[in-house]
Amino acid sequence: MSISPILIGIGGGTGSGKTSIAKNLLEEYGEGEVVVIEQDAYYCDISDLPLEERHQQNFDHPDAIDIELFNQQLIGLMKGQSIDMPIYDFANHTRKTETRKVNPHHVVVVEGILTLHYPVLRELMDIKIFVDTPDDIRFIRRVSRDVEERGRTVQSVIDQYLKTVRPMHQQFVEPSKYFSDIIIPEGGQNKVAIDLLRTKINAILS
Numbered sequence: 001m002s003i004s005p006i007l008i009g010i011g012g013g014t015g016s017g018k019t020s021i022a023k024n025l026l027e028e029y030g031e032g033e034v035v036v037i038e039q040d041a042y043y044c045d046i047s048d049l050p051l052e053e054r055h056q057q058n059f060d061h062p063d064a065i066d067i068e069l070f071n072q073q074l075i076g077l078m079k080g081q082s083i084d085m086p087i088y089d090f091a092n093h094t095r096k097t098e099t100r101k102v103n104p105h106h107v108v109v110v111e112g113i114l115t116l117h118y119p120v121l122r123e124l125m126d127i128k129i130f131v132d133t134p135d136d137i138r139f140i141r142r143v144s145r146d147v148e149e150r151g152r153t154v155q156s157v158i159d160q161y162l163k164t165v166r167p168m169h170q171q172f173v174e175p176s177k178y179f180s181d182i183i184i185p186e187g188g189q190n191k192v193a194i195d196l197l198r199t200k201i202n203a204i205l206s
Helices: 018-029 049-053 067-076 136-151 154-181 191-205
Strands: 006-011 034-038 083-089 094-102 107-111 129-130 184-185
Touching: 006 018, 006 067, 006 154, 006 191, 018 034, 018 107, 018 154, 018 191, 034 136, 067 083, 067 094, 067 107, 129 154, 129 191, 136 154
Parallel strands: 006 107, 006 129, 034 107, 129 184
Antiparallel strands: 083 094
16 A cells, blocks of 8 residues: 555444444545444454353443454554454344455544553554543434344343443543544534544545
8 A cells, every 4th residue: 555544543432423423434535545443343252152141241341342353453454454354243242254354445444432442452543533422312322223223122222221331431431532632522413523534634644
């Protein structure tokens, strides 16, 4: 690659708007220039556990992420290497046998609630973004997503939110805000912030 890739980390609570920012960047620069890597693809493989035990796991704790593989593959992309990214099955809480081939890109966007939590990932990032959105808005978005896209019941989403999502947000996600370079309220709806981010990316690429 003629241009050294840049890595953008986007953190923030569940339903904050991280994905919408990533999609905006993808639309702006095109799939040939930008690739989005989701933290959720790197959940630890717990297929050895019974299904009922898998459902009870705390997926919002930092230990739920296979950080070694996550870090290793990001380093590979930054070195201009292709990777075989895991594909996660959210219904069964297992890692699928097939993988997704990801080739090097000029802009690598990694997004997830804990992406700014891990020091090894922060050290790789050129730009660190935290998306800050009110709790009630995030909760509504979480319910809608999990019911429509992941086959969950409303009650199961509420139970999980109270048991793990909210306390883990307070303990790990919210504090990671202070490692960010930019705090964006309301995610992809903040057009001014998106324009400023675009300007910064262009400056780095040029």
